[in-house]
Amino acid sequence: MTLKLRAAAVTDRGLIRSGNQDSVHTGSWLVAVADGMGGMAAGDLASRIAIETIAPLDQPTPDEDLVAVLRDALAEASARIRAAVEAEPTRQGMGTTLTALLFSAAGTGLALAHIGDSRAYLLRDGMFTQVTRDDTFVQLLVDQGVIDAEQARSHPRRAxxxxxxxxxxxxxxYATATPVAGDRWLLCSDGLSNVVRSDSLAEALHSYPDRDACAKRLVDLALRAGGPDNITVVVADVVDEDDR
Structure with a gap:
């Protein structure tokens, strides 16, 4: 059995924002979500730079090289963002989150790269797990026991x-994992995870086998919750090569 990655994505500006600063990539080997920050034009540019820089990784890669190529690509993306700021000082402070999953050529390994507060979740054998840890002030408070996860959801500095x-x-x-047939990965910007509870995310992933329909359902849940931010969702399934 040869495992493959099959993915679908939906992005929406939400109900409040005038534009969409998120960027997304879905391919046969790589899926990624980036959420820009630093003002409209700068946020758009930063997330686009990040996705354009890592997109060439969407090709067969040996298991042992997965983390190394991701690390190099993120370093290059950061350097390109720095160059963009130096070229136009008004962009000072722009940046982007990035969460990316790279599947190996043999289908026997995957690697995850993460920075910021976009998230990766895994649904495996009915168990739904948040794989990434948010790089946020509020997460630090949770780690220190100052507030709990429920309080973090409404904390004024959660962004x-x-x-x-x-x-x-x-x-x-960076993390590595062994893919298993039937795994379902969710990558998303905080426009989804900040407004839709984890149990609702898990229910959608369980209830909508079709990847496109599932991604659309998740975006709809965020919109129903007020859609205060841009929303980007990637649903990626690990499947046998004969499964489409």
Whole structure:
């Protein structure tokens, strides 16, 4: 059995924002979500730079090279963002989150890269797990026991990101995993995760086998919750190569 990655994505500006600063990539080997920050034009540019920089990784890659190529690509994306700021100082402070999943050529491994507060979740054998840890001020408070996860959902500083790709030194997180047939990954910007509860996310992933329909359902849930931010969703399934 040879495992493959099959993905669908939906992005929406939401009900409040005048534009969409999110960028997304879905391919046969790579899926990624980036959420720009630093003002309309700058946020758009930062997320686009990040996605355009890592998009060439969407090709067969050996298991042992997955983390290395992701690390190099994120470093290059940060350097390109720095160059864009140097070219136009009014862009100072722009940056982007990035959460990316890279599937190996053999279908026997995958790697995840993460910085910021876009998230990756995994649904495996009915168990729904948040795989990434938010780089946010509020997450630090949760880690310190100052507030709990429920209080974090409504905290006034929940959007304060402590790490992003901004052309400055940062420490993205990298992890590897062994894919299993039937795994369903959800990558999303905080326009989804900040307004839709985890149990509702899990229910949608369970209830909508079709990837496109599932992604649309998740965006709809965010819109029904007020859609205060841009919303980007990737639903990626690990399937046998004969499964479409």
């Amino acid at each position: 304060v990101v402590t790490q992003a790709l901004q052309g400055e030194p940062a420490n993205p997180a």
